[in-house]
Amino acid sequence: MFNTGSPAQGKKFIDRIKHLKKFDMFIQNNQHIMIKAPRRFGKTSLVLKLFEQKKYNTIYIDIKKANSLTALSQLIIDEIYSLIGVNGIVLKAQDSIANLFKTLKTTLKIDTKIIQLTIETLEKHQKKQINEVELFLSSLDLVEKIAKKQNLQIKMAFDEFQDILFLSDKSILDKMRSVMQHHQFITYVFLGSIESVMNKIFANKKSAFFHFTRLMDLGGLDIDELSNFVIKFFKKEAIKIDDFIFDLIQYLDGHPYYTMKTLQTVYFNALQNNKKNIDKKDCIIALSNVLLETKPYLDEMIDRIKIKAHHHRVLWYLANNQKDQDISNIMRYKTYVSLENLGYIKKIGRAEYIICDIFLKIYLQQNNDMKLIQQQIDFIGLDYMGNKK
Ligand SMILES: Nc1ncnc2c1ncn2[C@@H]1O[C@H](COP(=O)(O)OP(=O)(O)O)[C@@H](O)[C@H]1O
Numbered sequence: 001m002f003n004t005g006s007p008a009q010g011k012k013f014i015d016r017i018k019h020l021k022k023f024d025m026f027i028q029n030n031q032h033i034m035i036k037a038p039r040r041f042g043k044t045s046l047v048l049k050l051f052e053q054k055k056y057n058t059i060y061i062d063i064k065k066a067n068s069l070t071a072l073s074q075l076i077i078d079e080i081y082s083l084i085g086v087n088g089i090v091l092k093a094q095d096s097i098a099n100l101f102k103t104l105k106t107t108l109k110i111d112t113k114i115i116q117l118t119i120e121t122l123e124k125h126q127k128k129q130i131n132e133v134e135l136f137l138s139s140l141d142l143v144e145k146i147a148k149k150q151n152l153q154i155k156m157a158f159d160e161f162q163d164i165l166f167l168s169d170k171s172i173l174d175k176m177r178s179v180m181q182h183h184q185f186i187t188y189v190f191l192g193s194i195e196s197v198m199n200k201i202f203a204n205k206k207s208a209f210f211h212f213t214r215l216m217d218l219g220g221l222d223i224d225e226l227s228n229f230v231i232k233f234f235k236k237e238a239i240k241i242d243d244f245i246f247d248l249i250q251y252l253d254g255h256p257y258y259t260m261k262t263l264q265t266v267y268f269n270a271l272q273n274n275k276k277n278i279d280k281k282d283c284i285i286a287l288s289n290v291l292l293e294t295k296p297y298l299d300e301m302i303d304r305i306k307i308k309a310h311h312h313r314v315l316w317y318l319a320n321n322q323k324d325q326d327i328s329n330i331m332r333y334k335t336y337v338s339l340e341n342l343g344y345i346k347k348i349g350r351a352e353y354i355i356c357d358i359f360l361k362i363y364l365q366q367n368n369d370m371k372l373i374q375q376q377i378d379f380i381g382l383d384y385m386g387n388k389k
Pocket residue numbers: 003004005006007008012013014015016037038039040041042043044045046256257258260261
């Protein structure tokens with residue numbers, strides 16, 4: 001089945017064969033890594049897949065879920081204790097430190113010194129004797145100490161890592177690095193959606209994390225793997241498919257989310273209409289359905305882009321492959337850099353950029369609202385004979 005909405009797991013996970021192999025080689029050898037790709041490109045799916053496949057001791061933290069450094073630290077402490085068998089320790093500590101101490105001492109086969117250290121850290125933070133940065137760094141050290149005592153090798157993933165900069169100022173990076181570099185029992189995996197920010201953190205010579213990780217770039221899904229998956233799937237369902245579906249896959253450029261969503265719609269439409277034969281028109285209808293379904297998300301994105309001067313205009317010209325004569329080269333360049341920093345575009349060569357979200361690009365190519373509403377969408381570059389007019 002084609003999965004959307006949550007990270008692709010189990011049999012729904014397609015391709016990434018080379019990535020999984022390389023990723024596993026690194027983390028088996030305790031090599032920290034950084035994986036970057038735009039939103040919805042399958043970073044979370046990839047990490048969860050590897051964590052599910054292998055019997056590693058894992059901690060997965062989504063930085064987006066935390067609204068402060070304190071919350072992030074608490075997540076980390078909760079996760080490491082869950083790993084050794086106690087759930088929800090932060091909440092228990094807020095209830096009663098004394099009770100928690102007793103519970104931990106009786107339930108855990110672990111050095112009381114570590115329990116004491118945990119309790120002390122939580123207590124000091126409660127009493128405001130340490131600030132949230134100190135709490136955060138202590139939580140990282142706590143993971144290492146517990147891992148060492150229990151002789152565990154822990155694989156710890158930080159998803160949407162660039163968001164750490166919303167929780168604290170830049171100096172947090174130096175502080176984290178100086179703590180993490182001493183850790184022998186944790187292999188760190190950093191995932192990030194905004195290419196330029198991730199590059200600044202991990203690939204810039206002046207940055208704290210320079211040389212700390214191996215870098216992995218995650219592109220779209222492999223077109224052949226996707227096509228094979230589709231062939232097998234529809235064969236099993238006894239549904240015939242027109243070869244045009246492969247042009248459609250190509251057109252979506254391996255974008256995991258939009259490809260899955262479109263294929264799922266092709267399939268659901270066939271089921272609903274009791275069709276055992278999928279033709280070109282069905283593919284175009286499904287693509288239009290998904291574009292219209294995504295419209296609110298894209299509109300929201302465009303509203304955000306419009307707030308900044310020139311951004312929408314520069315993006316529009318990029319999507320439509322036209323040259324804007326009315327903007328200076330310097331201004332265009334500055335706007336590209338800003339759009340890249342915001343994660344909307346990606347540099348692929350000297351002064352050459354692409355739009356990361358293929359649907360945003362298609363949407364920006366629709367210059368007639370009426371046609372869009374009537375579902376007569378122009379899919380520029382997709383050579384089809386659907387009922388366009
Ligand atoms: N390997 C994959 N196989 C099948 N579908 C995938 C795969 N990777 C991603 N997807 C699809 O893309 C969506 C977004 O993936 P996700 O891992 O959440 O991306 P990210 O973490 O980069 O934002 C998933 O819900 C799923 O529909």
